[in-house]
Structure formats: C-alpha cells, structure tokens
Amino acid sequence: MNERQQGEARFRRRAVKVDEALRLVLEAAVPERTEIVPLWEAGGRRLAEAVSATTDWPPFARAGLDGFAVRSADTAQASPGAPATLRVVDTVAAGALASADVAPGTAVRIMTGGAVPSGADAVVMLEQTADARVFGQPAVQVKSAAEPGQNIAPRGEEFGRGRVFGQPGELLRPGHVALLGTFGYAHVPVYARPRVAVLATGAELLPVEAPLAPGRIRDSNSAMVASLVAQCGGTPILCGRVPDEPVAVAQAIANALAQCDIVITTGGVSVGDYDVMATLLQSIGNERSTEEQHEAAPSVDAEPSKDEKRFVTDDEHACAVKVEMQDELDDKVLARPMALPQEDAAVMSAVHSKVPSQYASTVTASPHSEEPLHPQDDRLPSNSRLLFNKAAMRPGAPTSAAVVSGKLLIALSGNPGACFVGFELFARAAILRLSGASREEARPKQATAKLVGSFDKGSPHERFVRARLYTENGTLYADPLAFGKSSMMASLPAADGLIRIKAGSVGAAEGSIVNVILLGALGYSTEST
Structure with a gap:
C-alpha cells in the first residue's frame, strides 16, 4: 500500500459499536502473569489459584x-x-x-x-x-x-477440611484475608498487577515541568492515564513522549511491549497529516483487509459512503478529508506543528536547571534527544492484528485497539476529555481483565438515573456525557456537566459518571431515565446501584 493509498484508508475507517469494541478488547486481554505475595498484601488482588480449608473450622468444639x-x-x-x-x-x-x-x-x-x-x-x-x-x-x-x-x-461448623473458599479470579476482600490467615496461607497466589506502558505522541507536547512555548502544550494526558491505571490496580510505566514519526513511535511501542503487559498511547489517532498512530495501525491492514478485520464484528456503517469513495483528484481527496474531519471534529482540535530539536533542547535544559539533582532522572527525555532510538522499521510487527480503528462514540471516535506481539495496544485520543472517556470504556476493562477479573466483572459498571435537564446531540453515534451524580429521596440523578467537549478538561474532576445517550439524532429529554457508567470508586462495586 503506497503512501497515498494508506492516507486514503485513514478516511475509510469503519466505526465499530462501543459494546462490540469492548468485547474485542476483553477477548484480547488474557490474564497470564501470576505471583506469590505476603498475606498482608493480598487484599484487593485476585486469586490465581483456588484456596481451600486446611483443617476443619473450628478445629474443636x-x-x-x-x-x-x-x-x-x-x-x-x-x-x-x-x-x-x-x-x-x-x-x-x-x-x-x-x-x-x-x-x-x-x-x-x-x-x-x-x-x-x-x-x-x-x-x-x-x-x-x-x-x-x-x-x-x-x-x-x-x-x-x-x-x-x-x-x-461444633467442630467443622463453618468449614470442613478441603472445602474451597476462594476461586481463581475472585477478588480478595478483608474477609478473605482473615480466612487465608486462619488456614495458614502466609503467602497467597494472585494475578500480577498489569504493567501498563503509557506513551504520548505529538511534537507539540512539553514536559509538565517545562514553561509553555508558542504552539506547545504540556503533556497532561500521561499523568492522567497513569493515575487512572493505578486507580484500577495496574502499575503505570511512563514511557515519555515521542514525535509524530512512524519509525520513532514503532520503536517506542516495541520497547514498551518488551517490558509491559499492555501499551496505552495518547494522541495521533485521528486523520491529520501527523496522526502517526492512525498510520501505524493502518499498516496492520496490509496483512488482512478491512473486510477481514471486521468480518466477525458488525460495523455501524457497513458500506462506505459516497464521500468515502471519492478519491480521484487532489481536490476530491481534500474534500473527503473534510468530510471525515467533520465526523471527528470533537476529537481533533489542536494543530500539531513539528518542533525543532533545538527548541526541545533549550526547554529541557531550562527545566533541568530548576530540578534538584536527586529528581533529575524523573524528567522525561526530549523526543528529539540526541540519544538514538535505534529504529528498525516504521511498521508494527507483521504478527499484529487490528481489533478496530474507530468506535461509534462521542467523544473519542478515533479510539483504536490492536494486538501487537500477543499484547494489547490501546490507542486513545490526544484530547483530554476523549482520552478520559476512551480509558474508562476500554482501557480500564482491559486492565481489570489482566488483573484476573472475569470478562463480565471487567465491564464498566452501570446504573440507571434520572436526567437533570435535557441533552441534545447532532452526531448519530452514541454519546458519553460527563455528569455529576447525586441521590435525592432514593432516586439517583445525573446532571450533565459543562465543558464537556473532547478537548475540555474543566469538568473532569467533578465527573462521577458518563451518561450514555443512545445512538441516533435525538438526545434525551429532561427527567428521562438514562444509563450511566459509574466512574472511579463508584464503579468498583460488582453490583449496580
């Protein structure tokens, strides 16, 4: 596939429904790594093996x-x-x-x-x-x-010797820890915490410690994603920032895969000229056609639209780009000017001069560092397979996922709001699954709530709206928050849930009952509220 054809393919991505995309992610996330931990560290982990009573309990009357x-x-x-x-x-x-x-x-x-x-x-x-x-x-x-x-x-009233009280994948609560101690389990077999690589793409990104520069922004997504990873039990490994160059990003992903169980990238998934993740993921399609990729995954728009078929002249190509960009407007608001190496060098020099020496090693290296990446290719390994490269959702439509060298790669939007939503819908579930949760347990937890006010939407795709949740007289209410666009961050700290507005051109009326995905601690319960 030549560069022009690959560029055209980025605009012919088929949107997979959110539930189908989630199914594909959970099928690809297979828990494998296990470890033995001291009893006092076992709480909150998931069992890797069945555990049983080693004696009758009580052992005497x-x-x-x-x-x-x-x-x-x-x-x-x-x-x-x-x-x-x-x-x-x-x-x-x-x-x-x-x-x-x-x-x-x-x-x-x-x-x-x-x-x-x-x-x-x-x-x-x-x-x-x-x-x-x-x-x-x-x-x-x-x-x-x-x-x-x-x-x-009486002896054996609660447990007879050999009775199983914990199954593989079961979440260990404090009560389990008490039983484990009672039956002599000083060390407990559990699933290992997934090691999650967090990689940001984009030449516009600066270290958090750096002063702002014209056309540049600080990399806030990496820290946010790392915090979300830790919140759901994973071990975040920050891999820094790489420029919008396929060779550099491919090598960074390869390095991350070598030490981690899953890789999460932010940025570069839309349809702009510098959206490198979209280019890399599309390269997987060289091994299998788009039709084969989604043969078992029904897409929202099974047939290419007339606009998607019009790639004849440069003008028509530009027109088609505009059509696709209109569809993904919520997820692409920041231009990506290529940074000059000396600019980054100057910025990093200024930052290091202000960071105490004992902390200097924690500062992320510049994407244009003189230390070479030793790139070998500008493509992902040939044994990779694309799960999906567009989801029928707002925000975060360009969210993508693939299996690379047997491990899951989830590519999130670079816009903070869309990145946050994509993580909650797909990455959290994948991390929970890799931690030993069943596929059903790993799914986002949902509740029903009464909508405060009304919500209108123009996109036909399913919409996920940040909301504040509260209870009055036994009824759960969902109040949509302001500043809800994909590029906006102001409402993220106050969000308790994501209202699911069904696909279609009609939004939701005030007082209607809506499904809400519970976020953070609210979403940890295995039962809907």
Whole structure:
C-alpha cells in the first residue's frame, strides 16, 4: 500500500459499536502473569489459584461466650427459684485445655473461644449463673435449663477440611484475608498487577515541568492515564513522549511491549497529516483487509459512503478529508506543528536547571534527544492484528485497539476529555481483565438515573456525557456537566459518571431515565446501584 493509498484508508475507517469494541478488547486481554505475595498484601488482588480449608473450622468444639461448660441433663430442672448447683472443677481460658472432664454434677468455668471439655454438651452464659460454695469448694448456681449444644460451635461448623473458599479470579476482600490467615496461607497466589506502558505522541507536547512555548502544550494526558491505571490496580510505566514519526513511535511501542503487559498511547489517532498512530495501525491492514478485520464484528456503517469513495483528484481527496474531519471534529482540535530539536533542547535544559539533582532522572527525555532510538522499521510487527480503528462514540471516535506481539495496544485520543472517556470504556476493562477479573466483572459498571435537564446531540453515534451524580429521596440523578467537549478538561474532576445517550439524532429529554457508567470508586462495586 503506497503512501497515498494508506492516507486514503485513514478516511475509510469503519466505526465499530462501543459494546462490540469492548468485547474485542476483553477477548484480547488474557490474564497470564501470576505471583506469590505476603498475606498482608493480598487484599484487593485476585486469586490465581483456588484456596481451600486446611483443617476443619473450628478445629474443636469451642465456647461461644463466657460462662460454664455443663452437662445439659444436670440443668434440666433449673429455674431462678430453684437453681441447679454444680461443683466447679476447673477453669479454661482460650488456648488452654481442661485438666478434667465434666462429670455429672460438675461444671467447668470457660472463656469465649475456649475448647469445650469432654463430657460437656452446653455452655451456660455467665449472666444466668451465680457463685456458690459446696463444702467449702467453689460451685455455681445455674438459673435456667440448658439445651444440648447451647452456645457451642461444633467442630467443622463453618468449614470442613478441603472445602474451597476462594476461586481463581475472585477478588480478595478483608474477609478473605482473615480466612487465608486462619488456614495458614502466609503467602497467597494472585494475578500480577498489569504493567501498563503509557506513551504520548505529538511534537507539540512539553514536559509538565517545562514553561509553555508558542504552539506547545504540556503533556497532561500521561499523568492522567497513569493515575487512572493505578486507580484500577495496574502499575503505570511512563514511557515519555515521542514525535509524530512512524519509525520513532514503532520503536517506542516495541520497547514498551518488551517490558509491559499492555501499551496505552495518547494522541495521533485521528486523520491529520501527523496522526502517526492512525498510520501505524493502518499498516496492520496490509496483512488482512478491512473486510477481514471486521468480518466477525458488525460495523455501524457497513458500506462506505459516497464521500468515502471519492478519491480521484487532489481536490476530491481534500474534500473527503473534510468530510471525515467533520465526523471527528470533537476529537481533533489542536494543530500539531513539528518542533525543532533545538527548541526541545533549550526547554529541557531550562527545566533541568530548576530540578534538584536527586529528581533529575524523573524528567522525561526530549523526543528529539540526541540519544538514538535505534529504529528498525516504521511498521508494527507483521504478527499484529487490528481489533478496530474507530468506535461509534462521542467523544473519542478515533479510539483504536490492536494486538501487537500477543499484547494489547490501546490507542486513545490526544484530547483530554476523549482520552478520559476512551480509558474508562476500554482501557480500564482491559486492565481489570489482566488483573484476573472475569470478562463480565471487567465491564464498566452501570446504573440507571434520572436526567437533570435535557441533552441534545447532532452526531448519530452514541454519546458519553460527563455528569455529576447525586441521590435525592432514593432516586439517583445525573446532571450533565459543562465543558464537556473532547478537548475540555474543566469538568473532569467533578465527573462521577458518563451518561450514555443512545445512538441516533435525538438526545434525551429532561427527567428521562438514562444509563450511566459509574466512574472511579463508584464503579468498583460488582453490583449496580
């Protein structure tokens, strides 16, 4: 495919429905890496192997409260007016054993958790007794009849030896940790935290520490994505920034794949001249045609539109670009001027001069650093396969995904709002799946809410609207936030959820019931609210 044909192909991308795109991502995310962690670190992780009871539990009949271990038959006639008087022959604390059996007419003082001595079949609570003396020896008066088994936890009541109490993929809660400790699991087999490479593309990007320069912006996406990765249990590995050059980006992705389980890129997925990720992902299509790529994945627009077919002259080509750009306007607002190497060098020099030496190594290297990338090719490996390169959604339509060298690559928009939405819809699910969650558990958690105000939309694709969620009188409300365009960040901190506005030209009316994807801590529950 020559450069012109590949450029044309970028405008003939077929939009896959969000649910279908999510299915493809979850199928490609296969949890494999496991590790053994100390018990105290196991909470919040997912089991890699089944765990079972190593003994009966409780391992012996034990007292459920402080009182006296007795033979129930000795108390059959006891009442407050005519208590049964029993001679106390021993005292048993938790962790100790009685030195004598409970014979007829005797009792043993026992503490909560203590092993019930042989001969006793009930424990009478302390409040139902009174101290007494018989021939100068300690005794107890029992004021009510005891039933056999009263206040005794029999051996194996909760668990029999060998009973499984945790399955592979099960999320370990504090209660699981207590059971693991009870049964002697000092170390626990769990799925490893996914190592997630975060790579930003774009010559317009500056380090966060750098002063702004004309036409340049700071790379805020990398830190945001890293924070989101950590929030859902992954280990973020920041790979810095690379320019809009296929060779450099391909090599950076190859380096990231060598040390990580999944790669997330931001930027370069739209249809501009410098959108390098779109070019790289399209190169995968050289191995399999677009029709083959989506044979098992129904697309929203199965047939190319008349505008997509018009690639004859340069003018017509430009016209077709405009059509596609109109479709992806929400996801492409920043121009990408190519930076001069000396500009970056000057910026980085200024930054390093202000950073204490002990922190200097944390500053991301310039994409135009003199240290070579040693690029080998401007394409992704031939054994790669494209999952999708456009999703039927707003914002974030150019969001793409592929499997490269057996690992998942998710390419998110460079616009912060679209990047955020793309992560929540696809990347979070992939990370949870790689952490050991089932495909169903990894899906975004949804609830229904009543819409505050109305929402109009022009795009026919499904829309994901940032919203504040609150409850009044037992009803969950979703209030759309302002500054909701893909390039806008102001509403991101306040977003509790994403309202799903169905595909079509009609939005949603005030008071209508809408589906909402729960974000952050709200989205961790395995049950819908």
